Amino acid sequence: MKHNYIKSHSEFQSYLEGFEDKKYSVIALDIEAESNLHAYGEKLCLIQIFDGINKVLIDPLEMDNNTLKAFFENRNILKIVYDASSDLSLLKNTYNIDMKSILDLRPAVELLDYEKKDLHSVIAAELGVTLTKKSKFQRHNWVKRPIDKEAIVYALNDVIYLYRLKDAIFKKLYARKLLDLYILKNLQVQEKDYTRDPQDRYRRLKGYSSLSDVEKRTFQRVFDIRERYAKRINMPSHNVISRTDLISIAKDAGSINEIKFPRRFTAGLIQEIVRELEKAVVG
Numbered sequence: 001m002k003h004n005y006i007k008s009h010s011e012f013q014s015y016l017e018g019f020e021d022k023k024y025s026v027i028a029l030d031i032e033a034e035s036n037l038h039a040y041g042e043k044l045c046l047i048q049i050f051d052g053i054n055k056v057l058i059d060p061l062e063m064d065n066n067t068l069k070a071f072f073e074n075r076n077i078l079k080i081v082y083d084a085s086s087d088l089s090l091l092k093n094t095y096n097i098d099m100k101s102i103l104d105l106r107p108a109v110e111l112l113d114y115e116k117k118d119l120h121s122v123i124a125a126e127l128g129v130t131l132t133k134k135s136k137f138q139r140h141n142w143v144k145r146p147i148d149k150e151a152i153v154y155a156l157n158d159v160i161y162l163y164r165l166k167d168a169i170f171k172k173l174y175a176r177k178l179l180d181l182y183i184l185k186n187l188q189v190q191e192k193d194y195t196r197d198p199q200d201r202y203r204r205l206k207g208y209s210s211l212s213d214v215e216k217r218t219f220q221r222v223f224d225i226r227e228r229y230a231k232r233i234n235m236p237s238h239n240v241i242s243r244t245d246l247i248s249i250a251k252d253a254g255s256i257n258e259i260k261f262p263r264r265f266t267a268g269l270i271q272e273i274v275r276e277l278e279k280a281v282v283g
Helices: 011-018 063-071 085-095 105-111 121-127 150-158 162-175 179-191 211-233 244-249 253-258 266-280
Strands: 005-006 026-034 040-052 053-058 079-083 102-104
Touching: 005 011, 011 063, 026 085, 026 150, 040 150, 053 121, 053 150, 063 253, 079 162, 079 179, 085 162, 102 150, 102 179, 105 162, 105 179, 121 162, 150 162, 150 266, 162 179, 211 244, 211 266
Parallel strands: 005 053, 026 079, 079 102
Antiparallel strands: 026 040, 040 053
């Protein structure tokens, strides 16, 4: 699929200057991210844009935070998106970016009560376009370069139909007298505070809520040790020490000796981690 690929700070700056020459712009926008699946933590990996004519891919791995912030927070660029909540959360909590001027079509789909509400199903229902291979890229490694050609097609498909989809959905909203309610729902998506409570990193894990107060404090200490090492070696946290092992350690310090560390870990690294865990469980 023919597209422009922007992979340097200077290229992105030149691209942004094109928006500044206009009083306003409308684009279809989506992002791909790493979410502690192939490497440590969350990371913005790809930005896809369609302006009605041009298909553009931006490689944010080569951009500084100020440049990304200037783009996403530009109020003069209307950004047509689909189901933006997770993207807004990632941008806020990882980059301190509050995306402005969004038009999220997902609240409209909720109001119109489509049978299947994922983007590809809605595109098929409204535009008669069947997009395949979606499941293949649900766990794709978007950090890897160069980006696979099939992955590029998948990523661009998530934006090139958003203009037409917006028009079709808005006609239905207007016909069913739901347009005003949609405007409110879209504003609520945009104005929500996506800042995460630091305690959520513990509370969201299965089994944590059933621990005693003492066990929860132990869990938090060993959890933080795991995160520190995962970040140091750039490995998904759950691959360093599993959730079930963390829960077991919080309940019984002896469980430390039953941890199955990755084979790539050296004996010295394992000993280092174990020593820290043993200190943590005694408070």
